[in-house]
Amino acid sequence: MRAAILFFLFSASAPGAFAVTPFLNEPDTGFNDGAVPTGQLPTLNSIKAIPDFEAVARHFMNVSDYAYYRTGAAGEFAYRRSLEIFSQVKLRPRTLIDVTNISLNTTIFGHKFTAPFFIAPAARAGLTHPRAELNLAEAAGAENILYAPSLSATKKIEEIAAVAVPGQVMFHQLYVSRNKTKLASDVKRIEAAGFKGIFVTVDNPVHGVRTRESRYGWPSTTDSDPEFTWESYQALRNMTSLPVIPKGIQSVEDALLAIKHGAPGIYLSNHGARQLDTSQSPLEVAIEIHENAPEVFSETFVFADGGVRYGTDILKLLALGVKAVGLGRPFMYSNVFGREGVQYLIDLLKEELTVDASNLGVADLKQLDTKWLNLGRLLAFVYRLDTA
Ligand SMILES: Cc1cc2nc3c(=O)[nH]c(=O)nc-3n(C[C@H](O)[C@H](O)[C@H](O)COP(=O)(O)O)c2cc1C
Numbered sequence: 001m002r003a004a005i006l007f008f009l010f011s012a013s014a015p016g017a018f019a020v021t022p023f024l025n026e027p028d029t030g031f032n033d034g035a036v037p038t039g040q041l042p043t044l045n046s047i048k049a050i051p052d053f054e055a056v057a058r059h060f061m062n063v064s065d066y067a068y069y070r071t072g073a074a075g076e077f078a079y080r081r082s083l084e085i086f087s088q089v090k091l092r093p094r095t096l097i098d099v100t101n102i103s104l105n106t107t108i109f110g111h112k113f114t115a116p117f118f119i120a121p122a123a124r125a126g127l128t129h130p131r132a133e134l135n136l137a138e139a140a141g142a143e144n145i146l147y148a149p150s151l152s153a154t155k156k157i158e159e160i161a162a163v164a165v166p167g168q169v170m171f172h173q174l175y176v177s178r179n180k181t182k183l184a185s186d187v188k189r190i191e192a193a194g195f196k197g198i199f200v201t202v203d204n205p206v207h208g209v210r211t212r213e214s215r216y217g218w219p220s221t222t223d224s225d226p227e228f229t230w231e232s233y234q235a236l237r238n239m240t241s242l243p244v245i246p247k248g249i250q251s252v253e254d255a256l257l258a259i260k261h262g263a264p265g266i267y268l269s270n271h272g273a274r275q276l277d278t279s280q281s282p283l284e285v286a287i288e289i290h291e292n293a294p295e296v297f298s299e300t301f302v303f304a305d306g307g308v309r310y311g312t313d314i315l316k317l318l319a320l321g322v323k324a325v326g327l328g329r330p331f332m333y334s335n336v337f338g339r340e341g342v343q344y345l346i347d348l349l350k351e352e353l354t355v356d357a358s359n360l361g362v363a364d365l366k367q368l369d370t371k372w373l374n375l376g377r378l379l380a381f382v383y384r385l386d387t388a
Pocket of ligand 1: 002049068070071082120122123124150152173201246269271272273305306307308326327328329330332
């Protein structure tokens with residue numbers, strides 16, 4: 001009898017319960033990726049949503065280069081979650097509100113930009129286009145959004161700075177080299193080239209377990225010092241007059257420690273889920289901070305990235321108190337079309353964000369707070385900081 005019940009459970013009712021959920025890096029947007037032969041590009045205006053860029057890049061790039069961009073750590077559970085988790089936060093639209101004058105304008109560290117989203121630092125832009133990071137910098141300049149090149153960029157720090165339009169503000173990412181002379185030189189070059197802020201990556205004391213990229217023998221681009229601590233962070237801040245923002249904060253404890261150590265901003269990120277599998281998605285970290293220490297969002301400037309693919313993703317992070325939201329892979333994929341593709345993505349996202357804010361009933365993005373969200377079941381999973 002018991003065996004019969006077990007058989008029933010695992011045969012009759014199980015298909016629904018154990019149905020395989022698709023990996024949402026390429027959701028079905030109606031884009032016919034099969035229409036374009038491998039190695040060729042479709043027309044840019046056939047792209048209607050940000051995930052479409054990934055389908056194009058997968059066809060266009062060779063498997064090894066695509067694997068490098070696409071990879072998450074290990075079983076890619078954290079990467080999958082960073083994409084899926086946004087759909088678990090529900091929006092609470094308000095109605096009968098005049099939304100004719102929505103502005104996306106944003107100020108980041110006193111610099112004015114036209115949108116609250118930015119191009120996150122990502123290595124090796126040369127895998128999609130010979131002009132590599134120059135396209136990203138130029139598109140960001142033309143659209144006046146923030147771009148922060150990676151220290152592991154294909155192009156040199158000075159080459160990227162040289163294509164900035166007058167008045168364009170860029171930040172730069174930094175890996176803390178074990179070689180102190182190199183570290184000092186990197187900081188000096190970033191400052192001398194005119195970058196206005198530094199994202200120092202703190203989520204990679206060592207390179208992650210990146211199964212997908214390791215099949216193709218990709219060496220780590222990272223020269224990181226595993227001995228880097230909060231004390232060395234303070235020493236680093238003393239090396240430059242630029243704001244030095246820790247990138248890769250993944251817990252409320254570290255957010256509070258960053259403030260304690262005088263960080264002028266923090267950057268919630270798990271490195272695109274490329275470092276530690278099953279690490280919390282940055283959206284979850286934002287919720288954790290909101291539940292345990294909401295003052296963090298007013299005491300310091302909070303950046304965040306990870307799995308952002310839609311206008312609604314950005315609205316959710318802004319509602320939690322994040323001030324600027326980054327995208328990594330989508331911009332790297334858009335560069336298969338060169339600068340035009342990057343700019344097309346920026347326009348698409350600005351448009352989507354404006355439409356979504358209108359339908360949410362937010363006349364001014366600064367009004368966003370958690371009253372616009374239903375965090376639902378996610379609240380049950382929030383880590384509660386024991387302050388006793
Ligand atoms: C191909 C690639 C290279 C990256 N290189 C760096 C890097 O050099 N330094 C860094 O701090 N983060 C790096 N990142 C992480 C991004 O800055 C960002 O945190 C992540 O891509 C955001 O997740 P998303 O790709 O889902 O938008 C890289 C990400 C990708 C996809």
